Amino acid sequence: MKIAVIGAGSWGTTLADMLARKGFAVTLWAYEADLVERMRRARENDLYLPGVSLAAGLDFTAELATAVAGKDLLLLVPPSQVLRVLMQQAVPHIAAGTLVVSASKGIETETLQTMSEVLEETLPTSLHSRLAYLSGPSFAKEVAAGMPTAVVVASRELEIARLVQDVVSTETFRAYTHTDVLGVELGGALKNVIALAAGVSDGLGFGHNSRAALITRGLAEMTRLGQAKGAQAATFAGLAGMGDLVLTCTGDLSRNRSVGIELGRGRKLKDILAGMKTVAEGVKTSLSTFRLAQKLGVEVPITEQMYRILYEDKDPRQAVVDLMARDLRHEND
Numbered sequence: 001m002k003i004a005v006i007g008a009g010s011w012g013t014t015l016a017d018m019l020a021r022k023g024f025a026v027t028l029w030a031y032e033a034d035l036v037e038r039m040r041r042a043r044e045n046d047l048y049l050p051g052v053s054l055a056a057g058l059d060f061t062a063e064l065a066t067a068v069a070g071k072d073l074l075l076l077v078p079p080s081q082v083l084r085v086l087m088q089q090a091v092p093h094i095a096a097g098t099l100v101v102s103a104s105k106g107i108e109t110e111t112l113q114t115m116s117e118v119l120e121e122t123l124p125t126s127l128h129s130r131l132a133y134l135s136g137p138s139f140a141k142e143v144a145a146g147m148p149t150a151v152v153v154a155s156r157e158l159e160i161a162r163l164v165q166d167v168v169s170t171e172t173f174r175a176y177t178h179t180d181v182l183g184v185e186l187g188g189a190l191k192n193v194i195a196l197a198a199g200v201s202d203g204l205g206f207g208h209n210s211r212a213a214l215i216t217r218g219l220a221e222m223t224r225l226g227q228a229k230g231a232q233a234a235t236f237a238g239l240a241g242m243g244d245l246v247l248t249c250t251g252d253l254s255r256n257r258s259v260g261i262e263l264g265r266g267r268k269l270k271d272i273l274a275g276m277k278t279v280a281e282g283v284k285t286s287l288s289t290f291r292l293a294q295k296l297g298v299e300v301p302i303t304e305q306m307y308r309i310l311y312e313d314k315d316p317r318q319a320v321v322d323l324m325a326r327d328l329r330h331e332n333d
């Protein structure tokens with residue numbers, strides 16, 4: 001099977017390396033042409049996955065058309081806000097019958113569309129039944145180090161999910177199948193917003209009680225919004241929901257949680273982002289999720305406060321006061 005991985009950030013590079021080690025012919029497309037040159041020479045992604053020696057058989061290119069042409073499977077791992085433009089450029093070169101798997105976690109800010117909605121709008125209808133989504137608790141660094149990891153592969157067609165499950169699973173990377181595409185992709189996107197909030201709480205010096213409250217009430221609002229959009233509630237109790245939420249709200253490797261910690265300590269968003277070359281998807285997804293929730297008439301109190309901290313420069317301490325002062329209610333309302 002010939003595979004192209006689109007996006008050579010830490011996650012795309014890790015997955016490309018994993019699949020190349022499994023014996024597939026893998027081409028990794030990077031946005032940065034100079035990075036391609038360095039990866040070819042040193043077999044290391046010094047920008048996004050330093051210290052990991054990449055598989056001998058892994059191929060690199062900065063040409064998107066070359067990357068996608070003649071492949072059996074495309075694994076899409078760019079930041080979610082650029083998926084649309086990349087697909088618009090790639091479409092004329094994608095062969096009929098290609099499997100297309102998205103592993104990005106986010107919601108477009110302009111359209112409020114999820115990755116499945118973006119792909120269904122940009123790819124020809126003939127490819128829609130060949131689409132799948134990879135999500136779940138998976139820090140790239142830990143996967144690259146071969147640490148046991150469990151993820152979900154969702155597709156509306158169970159057969160396609162099974163096919164992709166077989167392709168991506170290894171001795172240390174265990175994929176489960178799912179058919180709730182929306183639930184699986186929303187779990188991955190929405191947890192980043194809650195992870196930012198958990199970071200803010202840590203940065204403010206709050207403790208385990210606060211974090212547990214944010215995780216649990218965060219899951220409640222993720223589920224509520226997901227259901228309003230047509231996802232199944234049970235999906236949010238699985239790897240792509242609860243699993244990834246716990247990972248990113250507690251793990252020191254989370255970029256979203258790290259950004260939240262800095263905000264909680266009083267740093268300004270633009271200063272934090274200026275020093276970052278990696279993507280913290282939750283920053284943009286806070287904006288899209290808050291707008292989406294308003295559009296659907298769903299209450300998302302934690303996301304709303306995160307949006308106000310990020311986009312209205314609200315003092316994080318005031319955000320906590322406002323969250324705690326909301327009307328008292330039943331847990332399941």
Ligand SMILES: NC(=O)C1=CN([C@@H]2O[C@H](COP(=O)(O)OP(=O)(O)OC[C@H]3O[C@@H](n4cnc5c(N)ncnc54)[C@H](O)[C@@H]3O)[C@@H](O)[C@H]2O)C=CC1
Nearest residue numbers: 008009010011012031048077078082104105139140278279
């Ligand atoms: N890193 C991780 O542990 C995991 C990341 N993800 C998701 O994977 C996606 C990619 O994230 P990472 O691999 O972590 O990226 P990263 O933060 O390591 O690197 C940034 C990436 O953005 C690309 N980029 C920047 N500007 C671009 C542009 N204008 N056009 C195209 N590409 C551009 C860079 O080339 C690079 O690939 C995100 O949606 C993230 O949420 C999902 C699971 C795990």
Ligand SMILES: O=C(CO)COP(=O)(O)O
Nearest residue numbers: 136137138139254255256
């Ligand atoms: O999605 C991730 C792990 O599943 C990575 O989280 P961060 O983007 O917060 O690092």
